[in-house]
Amino acid sequence: MNGIRGRNKIQELLTPEFFDKIAQKVIHGERISRDEGILLFEKAELAFLGMLADFIRTSKNGDKTYFIRNFHIEPTNICVNKCRFCSYSHHFSPQKWELSPEEILEELTVQYCRPNYWHKVLLRMTEEGINTFVEVGPGNVLTQMVRWVNRTARVITAEEILRNAECGMPNAE
Secondary structure, rough: OHHHHHHHHHHHHOOEEEEEEHEEEEHHHOOOOOHHHHHHHHHHOHHHHHHHHHHHHHHHOOOOOOOOOOOOOOOOOOOOOOOOOOOOOOOOOOOOOOOOOOHHHHHHHHHHHHOOHHHHHHHHHOOOOOOOEEOOOOHHHHHHHEEEEEEEOOOEEEEHHHHHHHHHOOOOO
């Protein structure tokens, strides 16, 4: 009996009406719960998520969208793991390869010397009122770049966002 009620509850959660309730919370600026976020991640259509994200973006930033260019060097595609998110492992390509230290240095030099406009982009973002940034990678590279341009800007990490959500604390607006 309990299993049937559990299945019925799951079916209830997957109805368009339930997703509409989440959308209404987003539209009215209310926080969604952790469980609602997980449900969206696992079950919602990508187009629906995109519409919610675009609504939040435009309500906070108008018609402005910013992207930060990033790079990293893959010294090899030889790997014992078969991660689902991997896009370069030899498990997913027809050949194996490995860069020599000289090839790594050459690639690093090319990336480093390529024109990079991050300073101008961050400066323009802060001039337009963007004062919170999210560091999603390892280390604190973005934090250092933002502080160099604007010492009063807030930089938070993805881990901090998750920790705040688990404690019911708000993140940056």
